[in-house]
Amino acid sequence: MLTERQLLILQVIIDDFIESANPVGSRAISKKDDISLSAATIRNVMADLEELGYIEKTHSSSGRVPSEKGYRYYVDNVVGPHMENGNLSIMRDLVRDDFIDFEKLVQKSAEVLSDLTNYTSIILGPEIFETKLKQLQIVPLTDHSAVAILVTDSGHVEHRSFTIPAEISATDLEKIVNILNDRLNGISLARLPEVITTEVLSLMQMYVHDFEKSYQYLKSAFFKEQPVKLYIGGKTNLLTQPEFNDIKKIRAFYQMMENEDQVVNLLKTPQHGIKVTIGNENKFEEIKDFSLITASYQFGNEQMGTIALLGPTRMEYRKVITLLNALSNEMTDALYLWYKNNET
Amino acid sequence: MLTERQLLILQVIIDDFIESANPVGSRAISKKDDISLSAATIRNVMADLEELGYIEKTHSSSGRVPSEKGYRYYVDNVVGPHMENGNLSIMRDLVRDDFIDFEKLVQKSAEVLSDLTNYTSIILGPEIFETKLKQLQIVPLTDHSAVAILVTDSGHVEHRSFTIPAEISATDLEKIVNILNDRLNGISLARLPEVITTEVLSLMQMYVHDFEKSYQYLKSAFFKEQPVKLYIGGKTNLLTQPEFNDIKKIRAFYQMMENEDQVVNLLKTPQHGIKVTIGNENKFEEIKDFSLITASYQFGNEQMGTIALLGPTRMEYRKVITLLNALSNEMTDALYLWYKNNET
DNA sequence: GTTAGCACTCTGGCCTTCTGAGTGCTAATT
């Protein structure tokens, strides 16, 4: 447990370093308004803090820099407990204004977030499997090709082009669509394959010629793995950070960000609420000197998606955490309202 | 006009520099297999070439580097006339395999192209205004919101969510959709607004209550400016180029690439076929030491889209030009076939 | 016309020096 004085000095060091990116020395600290101690005294405190592992030197006669342990302490004990709801209004306006199209909202949020913070924002879109089928449509283009369209109750639209095998006639296709629409309305996307196999298959068998073939085609058209929606905003923001001056780092970072699977993997967390991952706490080597703050937004009790900000370990934790918290709350609220409206 | 010897030396310099990125000296040239002249002779030729403006020194006692004029000459007189159709098979397989979904094809092409060349590829998707409306659909989600879906004969799907104003009833909405589908089928997207105003408006007036309001809403839902589809592949490839060692350059470049409008603007060219833009020939300051090779692909006589590769001025022009040429031909062919099939 | 030879130039790597910021410790002060 830190003494009050130690905590004060630690805070000052972290705040100063977050702002300036330079190691902070005893003299500079003693000059701050809320410090009335001499540099020498502060040196003693700093020696203690270093021994405890909260700060470090970059070389034997340099000023101090917060260690990861230091940031962790700061996040857990300083910013965590005193979370204000600042910036709520911006987020609220954003979410309320644009809610009709969920995907666009998510995308725009990513942009706003990265503009506001100057870090890189990553948003994992809603898992559409949790939403329900509203309508299914097949539009023939030519004799042998068509596009299948699937609309969910959240206003999401998926489409796939596919070839119609010669064995399936236009009337058969129409019948199939009718059957599907009749039976599948309101079924969650996750359950679609199951329901098709148990209920629809037998129906098709009765009405449709060569149903087996049709079934195969439908399946391949709709039940391929759904791509995860991933939005990244302000990828270039990090370039302005002073710690990003090494070309090798830049390369490693961008190479990693190009790999969608890896980014998704990074964000996926079972945890609700805000989660802060500092430096080496991160999964991947490439971002071992970054910090990642994730917040999830919900749809009922199901987790739906994740919002995250990625920046240097020297990150404005207070600001970022407040912001993400506000946005995730707003999004959860908006989703709840939407859901309710949909029920009626 | 260059003498044969001068041309030979120029070629060697350019080829060597493209490969090594280092200024090339007389001694190195004289050692090449296809050169049987001494370094001193070559120095004389080089002095001539420099006087003519085709090569430059980086400092008074350095080797020579091609100037932009040099690259231009090389492209126009060396690679242009002797274009082989190499790599055709890769491109053909790519295009043929995947043609069903045009957008995915374009996206994948961008990837393949950047992988194959290690430069950044940019593809401007097909201008969907040239294609024709196949079907229009409105799917109501709740009492006051719906999603409008528009399918073109090329299999492209656009969708927009919108709010239904209280004044418009469900039956009216249905009527409107019926009218629209009836009248608009086969009309090119570009002509939609016009046809709606001249033909459909009067019909709506007859059948639909409060048609004016409905009309406004439809218009806003469908005839907003269509976003241009832009695919960029291998953004990080350029990081591996040695000329990209200056952080400022990197920043300027990425900042520019984030601005979609600017990128689109860069690619838009009235010209058919292959176009090479070297260094300062480019529109924007940010890429004044890059080269851009663009190729357009067609749909009938209408230009549809553009494929481009962006790399350092020290670019493998021969390879890139051959590749782009092949791909653009394949895409034009594929589009032609598709179009024909659609007619029948 | 071509080539060998030589003096000259410039870059980039390496070493040294020097300054300024910052520390740790000791002794004096409150």
Next chain:
DNA sequence: AATTAGCACTCAGAAGGCCAGAGTGCTAAC
């Protein structure tokens, strides 16, 4: 006993000097 002033010491990074190497231009010989 806690705080502070004073001082010697350390280290990074900037500035300058010093080469070696690659390359050139020019002259004179082939």
